[in-house]
Amino acid sequence: MHLELSTFSGSIKGGIFLKDPATSTLGWSILTNSIEIIDEVGFEQFTFRKLATKMQSTEASIYRYFENKHKLLLYLSSWYWSWAEYNLALRNANLSSPQQKLLHAIEQLASPTKVNYNGMDIGRLYQVIVRESSKAYLIKEVDQLNRNGLFYNYKKFVSILSQLILEIKSGYAYPHMLVTTIIEGIHHQRFFSEHLPSLTDMPLEGESLADFYYSLAMAAINQKTDDLHTSSTILQTLTAE
Amino acid sequence: MHLELSTFSGSIKGGIFLKDPATSTLGWSILTNSIEIIDEVGFEQFTFRKLATKMQSTEASIYRYFENKHKLLLYLSSWYWSWAEYNLALRNANLSSPQQKLLHAIEQLASPTKVNYNGMDIGRLYQVIVRESSKAYLIKEVDQLNRNGLFYNYKKFVSILSQLILEIKSGYAYPHMLVTTIIEGIHHQRFFSEHLPSLTDMPLEGESLADFYYSLAMAAINQKTDDLHTSSTILQTLTAE
DNA sequence: TGTATTTTAATAGTAATACTATCATAAATA
DNA sequence: TATTTATGATAGTATTACTATTAAAATACA
Numbered sequence: 001m002h003l004e005l006s007t008f009s010g011s012i013k014g015g016i017f018l019k020d021p022a023t024s025t026l027g028w029s030i031l032t033n034s035i036e037i038i039d040e041v042g043f044e045q046f047t048f049r050k051l052a053t054k055m056q057s058t059e060a061s062i063y064r065y066f067e068n069k070h071k072l073l074l075y076l077s078s079w080y081w082s083w084a085e086y087n088l089a090l091r092n093a094n095l096s097s098p099q100q101k102l103l104h105a106i107e108q109l110a111s112p113t114k115v116n117y118n119g120m121d122i123g124r125l126y127q128v129i130v131r132e133s134s135k136a137y138l139i140k141e142v143d144q145l146n147r148n149g150l151f152y153n154y155k156k157f158v159s160i161l162s163q164l165i166l167e168i169k170s171g172y173a174y175p176h177m178l179v180t181t182i183i184e185g186i187h188h189q190r191f192f193s194e195h196l197p198s199l200t201d202m203p204l205e206g207e208s209l210a211d212f213y214y215s216l217a218m219a220a221i222n223q224k225t226d227d228l229h230t231s232s233t234i235l236q237t238l239t240a241e
Numbered sequence: 242m243h244l245e246l247s248t249f250s251g252s253i254k255g256g257i258f259l260k261d262p263a264t265s266t267l268g269w270s271i272l273t274n275s276i277e278i279i280d281e282v283g284f285e286q287f288t289f290r291k292l293a294t295k296m297q298s299t300e301a302s303i304y305r306y307f308e309n310k311h312k313l314l315l316y317l318s319s320w321y322w323s324w325a326e327y328n329l330a331l332r333n334a335n336l337s338s339p340q341q342k343l344l345h346a347i348e349q350l351a352s353p354t355k356v357n358y359n360g361m362d363i364g365r366l367y368q369v370i371v372r373e374s375s376k377a378y379l380i381k382e383v384d385q386l387n388r389n390g391l392f393y394n395y396k397k398f399v400s401i402l403s404q405l406i407l408e409i410k411s412g413y414a415y416p417h418m419l420v421t422t423i424i425e426g427i428h429h430q431r432f433f434s435e436h437l438p439s440l441t442d443m444p445l446e447g448e449s450l451a452d453f454y455y456s457l458a459m460a461a462i463n464q465k466t467d468d469l470h471t472s473s474t475i476l477q478t479l480t481a482e
Numbered sequence: 483t484g485t486a487t488t489t490t491a492a493t494a495g496t497a498a499t500a501c502t503a504t505c506a507t508a509a510a511t512a
Numbered sequence: 513t514a515t516t517t518a519t520g521a522t523a524g525t526a527t528t529a530c531t532a533t534t535a536a537a538a539t540a541c542a
Contacts, residue, residue: 001507015247019518024518026518038463042380042381042382042383044380044381045381045431046499047499047500048499048500049498049499049500057519057520058519058520058521058522059500059501060503060519060520060521060522061520062520063500063502063521064500064518064519067501068500069500070499095530123246128325131379131380132379134375134379135376135379136375137432137436137437138372138373138375138432139283139285139372140283140285140286141283142436142437143436146437147438151437154440155437155439155440156465158439173442174442174453175442176439176441176442177430177441177442177453178428178442180426180430180441180455181426181429181430182431184425184426184429185418185421185422185426186423187423188421188422188425189418189421191378191379192421195378195383195384195387196378196383196396197386198399198400198417199395199396199398199399199417200417200418200421201414201415201416201417201418201423212418213413214488215405215461215464216422216457216460216461219457219460219461219464220460220461221454223456223460260489265489267489288527288528288529289529289530290527290528290529298490298491298510299490299491299492299493299528301490301492301493301530301531301532302489302490302491304529304530304531305489305490308530309529309530310529318492343513400516483542484542485540485541485542486539486540486541486542487538487539487540487541488537488538488539488540488541489526489536489537489538490535490536490537490538491535491536491537492533492534492535492536493532493533493534493535494531494532494533494534495513495530495531495532495533496529496530496531497528497529497530497531498524498527498528498529498530499526499527499528499529500525500527500528500534501524501525501526501527502523502524502525502526503522503523503524503525504521504522504523504524505520505521505522505523506518506519506520506521506522507518507519507520508518508519508520509516509517509518509519509523510515510516510517510518511514511515511516511517512513512514512515512516
């Protein structure tokens with residue numbers, strides 16, 4: 001297991017960074033320290049000045065790696081999805097059942113392995129992803145970033161899960177919607193259960209969270225054709241009751 | 242309809258504002274203009290200076306209504322949920338079927354009425370909600386804000402839909418999770434279909450989006466007990482295949 | 483109608499943020 | 513050893529996110 005882990009290296013698109021932080025100790029320090037600060041103070045309060053101070057480096061040095069803190073967040077997010085993809089492939093390598101593969105994927109999304117990878121605290125990165133990752137794309141510049149392929153890693157992960165869905169139910173019409181609903185749903189429920197519990201149900205641990213979304217996926221996939229209506233036919237059915 | 246509309250007034254918790262913007266023309270102007278600017282430049286680039294310039298007023302005047310731009314966003318979000326609740330109640334007033342009520346709720350979430358309420362462009366507010374509303378709670382200060390009851394309106398709306406779910410299927414264990422999954426899901430799909438289409442399926446209009454989530458809700462609710470497993474039993478089932 | 487009170491505008495100012503630029507030095511590499 | 517590259521140190525600018533003060537305008541109220 002450890003051997004495989006050490007062979008992993010996130011493949012992040014240039015364009016996110018000015019200089020790849022994965023290629024130097026200072027760069028790697030930017031990543032690990034930024035995770036800690038963002039986790040502690042939140043992305044809004046996170047500044048390159050705070051990061052530089054913590055790292056005992058300078059703002060100027062950080063700016064040589066990233067244009068701004070948003071690109072750094074995008075890097076962390078991309079790295080996470082690259083890691084998630086790698087880890088999932090490892091875990092599912094010698095399985096054939098797409099159901100089981102999907103279950104593993106959902107379990108991993110709901111409670112990731114809390115390992116430490118070269119000083120990078122994956123559990124903490126997960127915390128950051130849960131609270132901050134949607135801010136990487138819910139922005140005005142999203143189209144421009146997307147044109148440059150900067151959401152590649154997230155899209156790739158979604159695409160892999162969508163493929164799994166189609167293996168389970170060939171011809172299912174909404175694999176991508178289902179997958180993104182599950183992913184973002186898991187993140188939201190994780191956040192809600194900790195901070196806004198009345199928006200969830202009971203203290204949900206990673207396991208039961210995974211159960212809920214796996215069941216949801218299966219229910220959606222295995223829905224009888226009779227259950228699928230358009231708004232108008234649904235309304236007719238209901239009015240006829 | 243117009244009469245009813247004019248009787249609506251959002252009930253927003255004090256604590257979000259310093260002085261209720263709904264009680265003065267300047268305050269109302271802050272709301273309508275901020276929606277336009279946030280829609281145009283995004284919440285990150287939105288500043289009270291830009292707002293003051295557009296309104297032909299001053300920063301100091303705006304600061305008398307809101308502590309900061311985040312509280313203003315929270316106000317817009319609360320106002321939206323208050324409006325959504327009011328509108329839904331109106332639409333469902335003389336219906337009895339909880340299924341139909343839920344369908345109406347989901348349809349409204351997926352494509353809100355594009356009316357203009359006292360100069361407030363609801364369609365534009367909806368755009369802002371889709372892209373920005375999660376930033377109102379995905380922050381480090383969430384617990385403190387929540388202790389002061391500042392997420393009341395969103396919680397209330399979620400609670401109403403959860404009640405509907407329980408009317409449809411008494412005893413269903415996860416009404417809140419299902420509801421927030423649907424709400425945030427709708428917003429995400431709306432955003433994705435416009436900006437990251439590979440994360441959705443086909444060009445989804447409001448109607449088909451509503452269909453997808455209504456079907457999802459029904460599938461989750463009407464799931465046979467046999468379909469509900471814990472992770473361990475799921476794994477056993479799968480391994481046995 | 484006049485006076486008191488509240489609301490807004492105008493202006494100024496401060497600390498922090500988000501950068502850019504320059505130069506020196508250390509480390510790596512050729 | 514020479515040369516490139518990476519980092520550090522320092523400085524500086526425009527913008528942001530406010531706070532404070534005073535004056536004018538609008539409103540309430542007696």
